[in-house]
Amino acid sequence: MVRVLVVHDAGLLRSALVELLRTDPALEVTSTTPSDCLRRTGRHSTPGTGDPSVDVRVVDGDCMASCDRCEAVPGAQGGPPGRDPGLVVLATPEQPGLLRRALDAGALGLVDKNASRRHLITAVHAVAKGERHLDASLAFALLDATAPPLTHRELRVVTLAGQGAPMDEIAALLHLSRGTVRNYMASAIRKVGARNRMDAIRIVRDAGWA
Structure with missing residues (x-):
């Protein structure tokens, strides 16, 4: 059983993601908000000190794009229990900068919001095993991802x-x-x-x- 935590600001969308993921009986799914996740993990969490009750976190990219909330979902490299949970980020090709931030935060999975349900479930299983998953539509956007021109x-x-x-x-x-x-x-x-x-x-x- 893969234990999944959905992190999203909006209650309706958070519930929809939970129900979508629960169509796979191999996934045990719970949810939280970015602020609650931050309180649980701590802003200064370090690799190896993540929540042992979660295998994969699924985070909407828009939650990472405001208030430095990527700190609420510490970077992950997957792997055995005791490490930070794997990180799957939902994004769109129109925000290459966000995709770059997701990778910098340690995301192993990048899933296009316009992709099918199967893409997300496949990404969760891959990341739970410490593997990478990148939707093709986002791969092209990553080629355009550049560092911001601002200090x-x-x-x-x-x-x-x-x-x-x-x-x-x-x-x-x-x-x-x-x-x-x-x-x-x-x-x-x-x-x-x-x-x-x-x-x-x-x-x-x-x-x-x-």
Whole structure:
């Protein structure tokens, strides 16, 4: 029996994924939200200290694309009990940056959201055995995956702004002056070719860089 944990923000979609996976009698499926998963594992979990009750985590890529939530699902390399659970990420070809982040987080399985139910179940079984699974439609997108043109600090400023934090709060969180934060935002807007701050936030999110 393969023990699977579905991680998703939206309750309806989370339930749908659970029911889909439960059509395979060889899968024992539970679910949680990214925040609950973070509380269970700890933000600073390290390889080898993952949840021993789970073999594979199935995570929607959009959960990884906000609030650095990829930290809620520690990277995994599969393998015997005692290691972190294997990681399967659901994504689309339109977000090559997100695909790259998923790989950097240790994902062994990348499944196209538009693929059939069988693709996801096959990926779960492969990852449970420590094998890789990559849908062909996502393989081509990965060829286009590039590092974001922003520095870490610029990306952090845009990410926090996208979460609704005002400039004063961003400055306090990053221990910077308000003027420095403004400069980082202006630089980010210029580098991604955005019209304004909101456009920069949209571009960064759509690319899966944050």
